[in-house]
Amino acid sequence: MSKNALVIIAVVGVIAIAGIWLLKGSSKTTPTPSYQASPTSQESASPSAQVSQNLVRITSSGFEPQTITVKAGESVIWVNENTVSHQVNSVVHPTHQVYPPLNTVGMLPAGESKSLVFADKGTYKYHDHLNPSLTGSVVVE
Ligand SMILES: [Cu+2]
Structure with missing residues (x-):
């Protein structure tokens, strides 16, 4: 029983860690600097236009x-x-x-x-x- 509990904790822990890494990975890849830079450069370009x-x-x-x-x-x-x-x-x-x-x-x-x-x-x-x-x-x- 205690062995099963440890396995469950370990599995939950691995899933949690994997989930955190996935979240971190996706949040790192989604806001690419070029995407963030282009709206601001467009904003500064439109008044000058x-x-x-x-x-x-x-x-x-x-x-x-x-x-x-x-x-x-x-x-x-x-x-x-x-x-x-x-x-x-x-x-x-x-x-x-x-x-x-x-x-x-x-x-x-x-x-x-x-x-x-x-x-x-x-x-x-x-x-x-x-x-x-x-x-x-x-x-x-
Ligand atoms: Cu004059």
Whole structure:
């Protein structure tokens, strides 16, 4: 009787240990790091994809695209990809009074970026105050 009890305990013990190892093994294999990393990288990729939608690049040749069309409530981000500073200001040079919020974008040193939310429909013209011949406009629909 005591022998049988020992056998039962031993069998139960082996099953329990095997079960624990199986659980440990499965929990180790299921959440592969690559699977966990991909949702977070997708999450960080989607906002940047949204940003790149309304992205105005500033190069030595000016604003690209020169006219960008966005929906009301969206933001436009200006990225200075040039090696010198550019300064985004509202028309009309040099007083910049037509749409003052554009002046909050202002000075962009090389490599810097800044965004502005456009809440209301309209056409907003701006220029590079440091190179006033470089112009652009934001059309908000
Ligand atoms: Cu100006």
